[in-house]
Amino acid sequence: MRIGLTDIVATSTVPSHTPTRGVPSLVVLSSGGLVETYFRPADVDRALRIMQCESGGDPNIMHDFSNPASASGLMQHLGKYWATRSAAAGYGGVSIFDPTANVAVAAWLRDHSGGWGHWVCR
DSSP, X not given: OOOOHHHHHXXXXXXXXXXXXXXXXXXXXXXXXXXXXXXXXXXXXHHHHHHHHHHTTOTTOBSOTTOTTSEETTTTEEHHHHHHHHHHTTOTTOOTTOHHHHHXXXXXXXXXXXXXXXXSOO
């Protein structure tokens, strides 16, 4: 069963379980519209789990601030590959921190270049 943001917000009681790693946070679920737009339906839940693990839903996160080529954005793309991959996906010149571009390029990578192998979190 998929749980959406509206399901969680509409609940007036606290869930009886504690969320664990791999369970998307509210921040990640709020980005779910982007994920649903760019990923195939069968891949949405996995993409949300990866986003949760990689960035916690923070589109401005950078893995290593001292290294501009490090992983950045919602889906933690490597900066050294961003220009080439974003251009191939139709987002050339768009910032790695742009949530739409970051998710769209992730979906493109998933479908055209190595599946889920680009992410440590799977």
